[in-house]
Amino acid sequence: MxxxxxxxxxxxxxxxxxxxxxxxxxxxxxxxxxxxxxxxxxxxxxxxxxxxxxxxxxxxxxxxxxxxxxxxxxxxxxxxxxxxxxxxxxxxxxxxxxxxxxxxxxxxxxxxxxxxxxxYVSTQLEQGNFDLDDSVGLTHAVFEILRNARILKPQIDPNLAVCWGGHSISRDEYEYTKSVGYQLGLRSLDICTGCGPGAMKGPMKGATIAHAKQRRRNNRYIGITEPGIIAAESPNPIVNQLVIMPDIEKRLEAFVRMGHGIIVFPGGVGTAEEILYLLGILLHPDNAGIPFPLIFTGPKNSASYFEQIDKFLKLSLGDEVSQHYKIIIDDPIAVAHAMVRGIDKVRNHRLDNKDAFFFNWSLNIPLAFQQPFAPTHEAMRSLAIRRDRPRHELAADLRRAFSGIVAGNVKEEGVRAIEKEGPFEIDGDPEIMKALDHLLQAFVHQHRMKLPGGSAYVPCYRVLTA
Incomplete structure (x- = not known):
């Protein structure tokens, strides 16, 4: 309201x-x-x-x-x-x-x-306490920012479900996110989102009712954002722990390091960026065998959305990519059961490998996923979206393509760049480009690019399909 x-x-x-x-x-x-x-x-x-x-x-x-x-x-x-x-x-x-x-x-x-x-971040950078040119150093920076924010909680069994999804979603989709959050809350799971409206608010809202019914206290509704996003997606009122990471890459790493499982609701390019970020990491050979529950879910009328996502992922990254996620349509209880089972596997794996419950140290996040991507027109044209690359590297550049579109849609510097120089151009293998163009057109048609009510959406990108 x-x-x-x-x-x-x-x-x-x-x-x-x-x-x-x-x-x-x-x-x-x-x-x-x-x-x-x-x-x-x-x-x-x-x-x-x-x-x-x-x-x-x-x-x-x-x-x-x-x-x-x-x-x-x-x-x-x-x-x-x-x-x-x-x-x-x-x-x-x-x-x-x-x-x-x-x-x-x-x-x-x-x-x-x-x-x-x-x-805190400016002081640490000024004093040179963060090594931002090294993968280990970047993970250390993420850890220190979260620790300083008092977000990391030791001596708590894994129970943090990260929920991703769009800010511009239909009423049915929003109500569904609340239903899933409610089922998660009944099972004593805490919620972490990008802190904004839509699919970032719904799971928290549902969980608050369930937590109250269970007489559960000290509930965590964690919102993780970054300066380029917060101006366009103000924190929703349920967030009780907010942390502002320096950039989108550290924000994404914070989700993955803190979360014990991730649920993806319908969304737009920002959600696609998050999916590709996580799948690129899970596809890296060093991460084989590390359990990380990933569930795509939405109401019945969103089934086609996930069919499109699934088709694009398989075409771009190979059919075996689907082994890393499960699609559950219109069944909040099944989603909660699957997440609880997945988190139980995470708990056992962390115990066996003596890894912390509150921060996933063992997951290898390559430097390509950690270094900030500045979505300039030149950088967007230079993305190497080709099938002859290792799958995790291709996923990294696909993630950057979606990140650039997010910037052009809602980040002030991106909006200004589009106004000055016109749309970003994205090029690559023709088959992937056609699939990408089809997916983005579907997002536009389904009003997933911008919130409804304003002027008609004008694409900030041009996919070169010829």
């Missing part, structure tokens, strides 16, 4: 406030505060302002990365150092984030997560 308050001029109502952070952030150094206030290109204020406004508009149903600032052009945030700790000063902040003059507790906590993650 969108509860935006409107003032007498017809514009969204705003308030000015000085708040005390709620948990998880006690003190900052003078240098950290100065960097958060620095509005220069090397400062952090722009990033802080963008992420903070996304949190303060939590629950908004939008995928326009510039829409928030069009509604709240005068919004500003300052972190103030005081004798007894820090204060957060908000100017022209969305009034919807407040009740009777007090900021909503959950929004306060998410705001603290924004400050915490921005400060």
């Amino acid at each position: 969108n509860d935006t308050q409107i003032d007498k001029s017809g514009k969204p109502a705003t308030v000015n406030a000085r708040i005390s952070p709620a948990g998880g952030l006690d003190i900052l150094s003078r240098n950290e505060v100065a960097r958060l206030r620095d509005v220069s290109g090397s400062g952090l204020h722009g990033l802080l302002r963008r992420c903070a406004l996304a949190v303060l508009t939590s629950g908004d149903i939008s995928d326009d990365p510039r829409g928030m600032f069009e509604q709240y052009p005068n919004f500003d945030i300052q972190v103030l150092q005081q004798d007894r700790g820090i204060k957060i000063e908000l100017q022209h902040a969305p009034a919807r984030a407040f009740v009777d003059g007090q900021i909503i507790r959950g929004i306060n906590e998410l705001l603290v997560a924004v400050v915490r993650d921005i400060v």
